Amino acid sequence: MLTTLLKQEKTKPTEEKVPLMTHQNRLSNKTAFVTAAGQGIGRASALAMADQGAKVIATDVNEQHLADLMHENIETRTLDVLSETDVYDALNEVKPNVLFNCAGFVHHGTILECTADEWDFAFALNVRAMFITTKAVLPHMLANGSGSIINMSSAVSSIIAAPNRFVYGTSKAAVIGLTKSIAKDFVTQGIRCNAICPGTVESPSWHDRVTALGKELGSYEAALEQFVSRQPMGRVASAVEIANLVVYLASDESSFTTGQTHIIDGGWAG
Numbered sequence: 001m002l003t004t005l006l007k008q009e010k011t012k013p014t015e016e017k018v019p020l021m022t023h024q025n026r027l028s029n030k031t032a033f034v035t036a037a038g039q040g041i042g043r044a045s046a047l048a049m050a051d052q053g054a055k056v057i058a059t060d061v062n063e064q065h066l067a068d069l070m071h072e073n074i075e076t077r078t079l080d081v082l083s084e085t086d087v088y089d090a091l092n093e094v095k096p097n098v099l100f101n102c103a104g105f106v107h108h109g110t111i112l113e114c115t116a117d118e119w120d121f122a123f124a125l126n127v128r129a130m131f132i133t134t135k136a137v138l139p140h141m142l143a144n145g146s147g148s149i150i151n152m153s154s155a156v157s158s159i160i161a162a163p164n165r166f167v168y169g170t171s172k173a174a175v176i177g178l179t180k181s182i183a184k185d186f187v188t189q190g191i192r193c194n195a196i197c198p199g200t201v202e203s204p205s206w207h208d209r210v211t212a213l214g215k216e217l218g219s220y221e222a223a224l225e226q227f228v229s230r231q232p233m234g235r236v237a238s239a240v241e242i243a244n245l246v247v248y249l250a251s252d253e254s255s256f257t258t259g260q261t262h263i264i265d266g267g268w269a270g
């Protein structure tokens, strides 16, 4: 267990080990709207896009998570993606040409532990919210003749299953269907829509999941070993590693790419 912990620490990428792309201003012509930007992948992506010259509207339901998100290109806003009216108001005002739908929630358990209410909540946050944000943003993107929509799915979806990820995997599989459908319908009108499918990524909520599993297994280290041992690279991803993909999909460098599931999982599903 200690070995796993040490390996995780040793191989954990630092910003020096995983530099953001050195080519600068890759997004200087973009306005990016990010949901769940207060922490984890959303935050790293907001910062990475801002570093590349995008004007970023970083939103999150939790005002405190946004409080220290400082960058000259970032404007923060409190937004609950479950509030349809607030989503329409924000997107009608900002009219972004990049939308990163990052908000999502991991429910722990098999089908037997999943109540109907938990099913509804998982689908509301993981799928319905991006249906609404996309409906709200599309008229503006269509009027401009271009736009990139990036949807947060997961390797745990229609790609692979993981234990105790019943409704999470089901809802993230739905994100892939939603993404492909939007990509197909608007491909001739300058709109691209792609899904990101990460393996396990270090983030505050992931640390919470390790802690919760640690209580079941008897120690944090045992839980960490369970998470890390399923990763062929012997470590989980850093949020910056996912943010690099977000920057690429947001930029015109990916202009021939749409309707795809971009698996970024350290070889887990390979």
Ligand SMILES: NC(=O)c1ccc[n+]([C@@H]2O[C@H](COP(=O)([O-])OP(=O)(O)OC[C@H]3O[C@@H](n4cnc5c(N)ncnc54)[C@H](O)[C@@H]3O)[C@@H](O)[C@H]2O)c1
Binding pocket: 035, 036, 037, 038, 039, 040, 041, 042, 059, 060, 061, 062, 065, 079, 080, 081, 082, 102, 103, 104, 105, 106, 125, 152, 153, 154, 155, 197, 198, 199, 200, 201, 202, 203, 204, 205, 206, 239
């Ligand atoms: N961390 C992982 O291992 C992993 C792997 C694959 C996919 N994902 C997905 O990436 C996304 C981000 O996860 P993370 O682990 O990087 O971050 P996280 O779970 O640590 O943080 C999520 C953020 O979402 C915000 N949020 C929650 N409900 C919201 C709502 N209704 N409206 C707006 N914001 C809300 C929270 O305040 C928080 O700041 C999720 O969709 C998750 O399913 C994560």
